[in-house]
Amino acid sequence: MKLVTWNVNSLKVRLPQVLDWLVVHQPDVLCLQETKQEDQNFPAAEILAAGYQPLFSGQKTYNGVAILSRTPATEVITAIPDFTDPQKRVLAATIAGVRIVDIYVPNGQSVDSDKFQYKLAWLDALVAWLGQEMARYPELALLGDFNIAPEDRDVHDPKVWEGQVLVSPSEREAFRRLLQLGLADSFRLFEQPEKTYSWWDYRMNAFRRNMGMRIDHVLLSAALAKSCKSCVIDKEARKTERPSDHAPVMVEL
């Protein structure tokens, strides 16, 4: 079973790349973030024609998540229960017996901003909810744009980024709390090339210079981690015409 997460930075702009990518990589589940589309505008017909069933929870301009799957989804949730949030950042569903949780964690902007406090509160709510989800669903995968680089080796220049948003101690602590629930960072289950990242700024030729961060992740419960065969970041997708600034992260179970 192949599970993938990809922040597409506007599905309207990126739909051709997504359709091409599906043909080449044939995932069983593709979790998308930053679709930036209201549900009434979601390209459901194109996704269905490509052989995938879409779930989506979107809003105008910002945020928005979607799950494309080969087989039908059940038990769909579009928000963290008991956490009031107008922003569309969560989509969970059971697909082929696996609990799939697709998240777009708030960026946080800067550590001294209100948005950073929202990010930390959001992560608190996520951890509390996932504890319950994992008790209900032993086979669980948490995929998405976490907007957290867990360790310095996930950052191209840790000195420049020290203490900044995406790498600050409180964000990394929230990431560790997810691991402490019993989730494994699938990328670190395997030998990986050094300086492997999932996001590169559009500016300053950051991709060509590999000035990136690993902020998109696939976390697996123990029952799934033990059968995980690989975790690969598809850097090729970042080289296409008009790419997303994020690359897909793919796991094979």
Next chain:
DNA sequence: ATGGCTTGAGTGTCAAGA
């Protein structure tokens, strides 16, 4: 160099991303 690109809104130019 608080810039550098990209997207969405909307048609001038700003907010937001990370």
